[in-house]
Amino acid sequence: MSDTTADRRPWLLLTPALLFITVLVVIPMAFILVYSFYENIDLAVDVPAFQFGNWQELLTDGYYHMAIWKTLRLSVIVTVLAAVMGYIPAYVIAMTKYRHKWLLLLLLILPFWVSFIIRTLSWIHIFGNQGALNGLLTWLGLIDMPLSMMYTEFTVIVGFIHVFLPYMILNVYVSLEGIDPNLEPAARTLGATPWQAFREVTLPLSLPGLAAGSLLVFVLTGGSYVTPLILGGPGDFMFGNLVYDAVVTELNWPMGATLSFTLLVLLGSVVLIYSKFMGMDQLSKAFGR
Numbered sequence: 001m002s003d004t005t006a007d008r009r010p011w012l013l014l015t016p017a018l019l020f021i022t023v024l025v026v027i028p029m030a031f032i033l034v035y036s037f038y039e040n041i042d043l044a045v046d047v048p049a050f051q052f053g054n055w056q057e058l059l060t061d062g063y064y065h066m067a068i069w070k071t072l073r074l075s076v077i078v079t080v081l082a083a084v085m086g087y088i089p090a091y092v093i094a095m096t097k098y099r100h101k102w103l104l105l106l107l108l109i110l111p112f113w114v115s116f117i118i119r120t121l122s123w124i125h126i127f128g129n130q131g132a133l134n135g136l137l138t139w140l141g142l143i144d145m146p147l148s149m150m151y152t153e154f155t156v157i158v159g160f161i162h163v164f165l166p167y168m169i170l171n172v173y174v175s176l177e178g179i180d181p182n183l184e185p186a187a188r189t190l191g192a193t194p195w196q197a198f199r200e201v202t203l204p205l206s207l208p209g210l211a212a213g214s215l216l217v218f219v220l221t222g223g224s225y226v227t228p229l230i231l232g233g234p235g236d237f238m239f240g241n242l243v244y245d246a247v248v249t250e251l252n253w254p255m256g257a258t259l260s261f262t263l264l265v266l267l268g269s270v271v272l273i274y275s276k277f278m279g280m281d282q283l284s285k286a287f288g289r
Helices: 003-035 053-060 062-095 101-113 116-121 132-139 153-177 183-189 194-222 226-231 239-249 253-277 280-288
Strands: 039-042 045-047
Touching (some): 062 101, 062 194, 062 239, 101 153, 116 153, 116 226, 153 194, 153 226, 183 194, 194 253, 226 239
Antiparallel strands (some): 039 045
């Protein structure tokens, strides 16, 4: 086999995947970028025009800047909480001696069988004025009037954690499951305490899974609009809600395209930063073990 043929083989093998990515991702994104320069003159009436009015509005209007800040802030909060809350159950599942570990994994995956919207709506029946929590507090005699707990930033965060926590647990679990179970006992025989063995051995080796779960939760949170729409108040919108309003409510598709491409750039930048410091090979290891 000639060197030229050998050099071409990887590209030949990658051709189908690159073709699908080009057709399903690159070309649609290019259309969205081009459409962002169109001009909206009426409801759902757009004219081709190479103008920067939509981008100028995005860059100068503080309303959009505030939405970007809220989106990034909430995404960081949800990611940190999911990492802290998700590591413990992932560790327990990975290290348990229970014979039917598959049952624990099944219970973890069960929420994926229920609609995303139904899971989000369920919190209304918990935090609402006539919800389970207010009913319990009233029954215990702790309150006389229902507490107003719905439609706040807190309920939005709870909704995000409820939906995205399994993603974090699964990623960390896969990473922990790939660690040699003899490493911690070996560290302890060398004089390390259980905490030192975990801190020096298990935790560093599980970081790829933790980083992959954090990246996934951050990106999913940053691109969400349903949870703030259902559980949040008027001021608890995120950038995805602005895209939804522009496209569905205002029928201003050029502005919606501008906002969509901006969100793509923001979340894509997070992935690039992750790739720079962690490497995409670490992400593939976390998913592929």
